[in-house]
Amino acid sequence: MTALKDRVTARMVAPASRRRLNPYLVVAVGAALVVALTYTLPPFRTYQLATIGAYLCVTAGLTVLTGLNGQLSLGHGALMATGAYTLALWQNKFNLLAVGIVVAMLVTTAAGLIIGLAAARLRGPYLAGLTLAVAVVVPSITSTFDETFNSDQGLSVVLNPPPESMTVEQWQAWLCWAGALVTVLALALITRGRFGRDMRAVRDDETAAKLAGISIARTQVWTFVISAACAGLGGALFAVLAQSVSPGAFPLTLSLFLLMAIVIGGLGRLSGALIGAFLLVALPALAHEIGEASGSQRLEGNLALTFFGVVLVVVMLAAPGGLASLRVPRSWRPSHTTRKKKH
Amino acid sequence: MSALLEVDGLTVGYGAAPVLHDVSLTVEPGQIVAVLGANGAGKTTLLRALSGLLPPTRGRVVFDGADLRGIRVERMVRHGIAHVPEGRGVVTELTVDENLRLGGLWRKPQPSLAPIYELFPRLAERRGHLGHQLSGGERQMLALGRALAAQPRLLLLDEPSLGLAPRVTAQIMALLRDLRDRTGLAVLLVEQNVRSALSIADQGIVLSLGRIAARDDAAALADDADLRHAYLGF
Amino acid sequence: MDRFLFLTFDGLSRGAVYAAFALALVLIWRATRIVNFAQGAMAVATAYVGYSVADATGSYWLGFAVAVLAGLLLGAGVERVVMRFVDHSSPLNGVVVALGLVLIIQGVLGMIYGNEFRPAEAPFSRDAFNIGGVALLSRYDVFVFAAVGAVVVLLTLLFTRTPTGLRMRAAAFAPDVSRLLGVPVGGMLTLGWALAAAVGSLAGMLVIPTELGLHPTAMDVLFISAFTAAVLGGLDSPIGAVIGGLIVGLVLSYISGYLGATVAPMAVLALLVVVLLGRPDGLFARSKARTA
Numbered sequence A: 001m002t003a004l005k006d007r008v009t010a011r012m013v014a015p016a017s018r019r020r021l022n023p024y025l026v027v028a029v030g031a032a033l034v035v036a037l038t039y040t041l042p043p044f045r046t047y048q049l050a051t052i053g054a055y056l057c058v059t060a061g062l063t064v065l066t067g068l069n070g071q072l073s074l075g076h077g078a079l080m081a082t083g084a085y086t087l088a089l090w091q092n093k094f095n096l097l098a099v100g101i102v103v104a105m106l107v108t109t110a111a112g113l114i115i116g117l118a119a120a121r122l123r124g125p126y127l128a129g130l131t132l133a134v135a136v137v138v139p140s141i142t143s144t145f146d147e148t149f150n151s152d153q154g155l156s157v158v159l160n161p162p163p164e165s166m167t168v169e170q171w172q173a174w175l176c177w178a179g180a181l182v183t184v185l186a187l188a189l190i191t192r193g194r195f196g197r198d199m200r201a202v203r204d205d206e207t208a209a210k211l212a213g214i215s216i217a218r219t220q221v222w223t224f225v226i227s228a229a230c231a232g233l234g235g236a237l238f239a240v241l242a243q244s245v246s247p248g249a250f251p252l253t254l255s256l257f258l259l260m261a262i263v264i265g266g267l268g269r270l271s272g273a274l275i276g277a278f279l280l281v282a283l284p285a286l287a288h289e290i291g292e293a294s295g296s297q298r299l300e301g302n303l304a305l306t307f308f309g310v311v312l313v314v315v316m317l318a319a320p321g322g323l324a325s326l327r328v329p330r331s332w333r334p335s336h337t338t339r340k341k342k343h
Numbered sequence B: 001m002s003a004l005l006e007v008d009g010l011t012v013g014y015g016a017a018p019v020l021h022d023v024s025l026t027v028e029p030g031q032i033v034a035v036l037g038a039n040g041a042g043k044t045t046l047l048r049a050l051s052g053l054l055p056p057t058r059g060r061v062v063f064d065g066a067d068l069r070g071i072r073v074e075r076m077v078r079h080g081i082a083h084v085p086e087g088r089g090v091v092t093e094l095t096v097d098e099n100l101r102l103g104g105l106w107r108k109p110q111p112s113l114a115p116i117y118e119l120f121p122r123l124a125e126r127r128g129h130l131g132h133q134l135s136g137g138e139r140q141m142l143a144l145g146r147a148l149a150a151q152p153r154l155l156l157l158d159e160p161s162l163g164l165a166p167r168v169t170a171q172i173m174a175l176l177r178d179l180r181d182r183t184g185l186a187v188l189l190v191e192q193n194v195r196s197a198l199s200i201a202d203q204g205i206v207l208s209l210g211r212i213a214a215r216d217d218a219a220a221l222a223d224d225a226d227l228r229h230a231y232l233g234f
Numbered sequence C: 001m002d003r004f005l006f007l008t009f010d011g012l013s014r015g016a017v018y019a020a021f022a023l024a025l026v027l028i029w030r031a032t033r034i035v036n037f038a039q040g041a042m043a044v045a046t047a048y049v050g051y052s053v054a055d056a057t058g059s060y061w062l063g064f065a066v067a068v069l070a071g072l073l074l075g076a077g078v079e080r081v082v083m084r085f086v087d088h089s090s091p092l093n094g095v096v097v098a099l100g101l102v103l104i105i106q107g108v109l110g111m112i113y114g115n116e117f118r119p120a121e122a123p124f125s126r127d128a129f130n131i132g133g134v135a136l137l138s139r140y141d142v143f144v145f146a147a148v149g150a151v152v153v154l155l156t157l158l159f160t161r162t163p164t165g166l167r168m169r170a171a172a173f174a175p176d177v178s179r180l181l182g183v184p185v186g187g188m189l190t191l192g193w194a195l196a197a198a199v200g201s202l203a204g205m206l207v208i209p210t211e212l213g214l215h216p217t218a219m220d221v222l223f224i225s226a227f228t229a230a231v232l233g234g235l236d237s238p239i240g241a242v243i244g245g246l247i248v249g250l251v252l253s254y255i256s257g258y259l260g261a262t263v264a265p266m267a268v269l270a271l272l273v274v275v276l277l278g279r280p281d282g283l284f285a286r287s288k289a290r291t292a
Helices: A002-012 A021-041 A043-068 A074-096 A098-119 A124-144 A170-191 A192-205 A206-211 A216-240 A250-264 A268-295 A299-318 A334-339 B043-050 B073-079 B094-104 B114-119 B121-125 B138-151 B166-183 B196-199 B218-223 B226-231 C002-032 C038-056 C059-081 C093-111 C141-161 C161-173 C175-180 C187-211 C219-233 C238-258 C261-278
Strands: B005-016 B017-027 B032-036 B058-063 B081-084 B154-158 B187-191 B203-208 B211-217 C128-132 C134-138
Touching: A021 A043, A021 A170, A021 B058, A043 A074, A043 A170, A043 A192, A043 A216, A043 A268, A074 A098, A074 A124, A074 A216, A074 A250, A098 A124, A098 A216, A098 C261, A124 A250, A124 C093, A124 C219, A170 A192, A170 A216, A170 A268, A170 B017, A192 A206, A192 A216, A192 B187, A206 A216, A216 B121, A250 A268, A250 A299, A250 B032, A250 C093, A268 A299, A299 C093, B005 B043, B005 B226, B017 B211, B032 B043, B032 B166, B032 B196, B032 C175, B043 B081, B043 B154, B073 B081, B073 C175, B081 C134, B094 B138, B114 B138, B114 C134, B114 C261, B121 B138, B138 B154, B138 B166, B138 B203, B166 B187, B166 B196, B203 B218, B203 B226, B211 B218, B211 B226, B218 B226, C002 C038, C002 C134, C002 C141, C002 C161, C002 C219, C002 C238, C038 C059, C038 C093, C038 C134, C038 C187, C038 C219, C059 C187, C134 C141, C141 C161, C141 C238, C161 C175, C161 C187, C175 C187, C187 C219, C219 C261, C238 C261
Parallel strands: B032 B187, B032 B203, B081 B154, B154 B187
Antiparallel strands: B005 B017, B005 B058, B203 B211, C128 C134
16 A cells, blocks of 8 residues: 555656755755845845745745645635734743744644644635635734734734844844745755655545545645644744734735735745745835835835736736646646546 | 538547548438447547537538538537537536527527427426436437427437437437438437447448548448448447 | 514624625626635725715715626626636636736725725615614615615526526536537626626625725625625525525624624634535535535
8 A cells, every 4th residue: 555655646746856956055055145135235125135034934835735735725814913913922921032933833833723624624715715714804803802912903022132243134134034944944845755745646636645545634734734834933923023913914915915926936836935925025115116106105005916916817817727837847737637638 | 402511621639639530521401321430439529520619620511501610619500500419418407498498599589399399298298307307318308309499400419329228219219210301300420329320320421540431321331241340349 | 682683684684785795606606616706806896986976976876876887897807808718627726816806906996095994875874763662674774685685586587587597507507518509608607797796796885884884805804704605505506695695694693793793703704614614515505515
């Protein structure tokens, strides 16, 4: 049985075993690059760099979930909110950042487990609908329990000042990128091992995966939990960056932005997650500049919204086969469209 | 008399690999032409190409003097071609009556269904039943009746005997011959059930691997032992 | 007891709106196997148009008519320009494209109208009047019932009594066979989207005066409720959508009434989870697993 499983999964993902970059090397180079950038970029750009790092935690986890395991989540904005609020509550009570980040991840992981358990039983639009509901409803919980979460005003986050040799922005960038690089490394190692093959096998053909002895539900739940942990980390880092949390920072559109980022970046690739995270910072910044130049306040956030939407729709329509063809490498999916043909 | 349907050099393929090579045939008004051959010979592809579901890569289809190239599937029925697809294509979520009405819906005014019910008394009894409640034979009658409700001049019929008891198959074949005799309906009949098909056909065409392997009078084909062994398996 | 009765009528009134909106989702799902996640945003967009016309002309009814008409056009446009070209090999493709439309619509609305809540007047009083000494429902509730009832009746007549309705149903159930029978399937799809969007617009016009007013994201929570209603009814069944809508309306009304309004969004989520995991085929479904 195990031999069969290996053979089937190996066949399904054969091209994935081609030579790839060593993840340790990539992460080391990335760390060096980030450190170098924090000493050369002006403070605002360094802050943006930090934001990219925080986004990368989330997009990396999401691209594994959607791209490699085929589960669509619109609830990752809500999971970020979970991480961010947990960190805020923790900091305001204990002011111990390192532990707080871990606690935030744990709490978000637990939330992700609950959603993941439900998600593993759902497919397609039903899963999308459920996670969409999570994204819409979770921010409103801050009003339900306003004594804890302080409703729409949100909470401020108590933080110690950075070490004396660093600026706040440098410290933020280091922190966020430490989280991002650890996330990327962990995901790279997970996805290239046996569990990664299971994930892809489940995505490509559930029946075949089941026949090969892979537990569909367990694979899906674990993937969801992993990507939830990443979202929790990202959310906690956002709380640190903004030094406050509020429901307005985690609207439905945030979840949609995340989805757009991984789709445009190239689904299922960690490098795509990086591109996506970069776009999530760069496009709104660009829209902000255009908005300022035109002097219209209404343009500001909405221009980015519109732009993201247009890009998403155009990419989806232009890519033959939709989402599946956006995954890389393309040769994974040769049989899908031909299989159905009959004469 | 000029041919009702003239197919000339038809080549059809899914993607790069052609399924049908250079197929030519004619159907005269009131003629029943049987298309025979093994699984995968291209019989269904031929019908799908004729009704426009598959665009041919080469070749010409002329119906009643009009070139059918580029005509959309949903216009074919207005030209007088009715296609009963493989597996019958009864809309199982609709009632018998609704299925039948659907057949004549494009005509203005809409034709009465009384002649169809007269032809298939069984359908009249089950008028209000949903498609998925019908037996295989009833579905075949429904698909046939629905095609006839469009009052076509050419009927493209794909495997009407599939999954039916011999008695029911015989009924349907008798009905086709009767229709042809009374109304001059032409039929292009794709069948695996060679005996039944040749029993009512005027002409037979044998397809093999997408090419025409033989064509002759139905009676001659039925008598050609070598051909039967080679292509038709009996 | 009075309170219970009041909440019941209030719930039915809300539920009628959910029913209409769920009906719009079901119409499109049946025809294309796409859950139109952009339905809420589309409805808001047409409501903005409707209220702009109402403000400019002083006539609510003209605005109402324009909103529904705009829904027809927007639905047809979305199908013709975007949805027709979506690859159907994975159901996620349609979902993602619809979400892209949500971003576009909300962004454009924000640019034109701004991101503040704009008050939206109801055409009738929303104060409950007394029936037998108990304040049960308002004139506006009666209007909601009448409007949704009319939509349900008209759609039923369209689908069961007219040739076009028969064509639309056939095209939805069996597109290839329908084309062979001369049904212009593409046109039926466009018509289906147009009708669904118009029904969604109507639901939007009905619900917005009862909420905080016009806002680009005004329909987000309503969408979730209506989606829950549609799933409850089985997603394939128009009757199920109507009944599902009424049930969801009642449940939410009781919960808001007895536990507080801020609990309502969580209640929707809980209800959706219960429905998806407990009755995976909806209350009335005959077949088809939840995997579509």
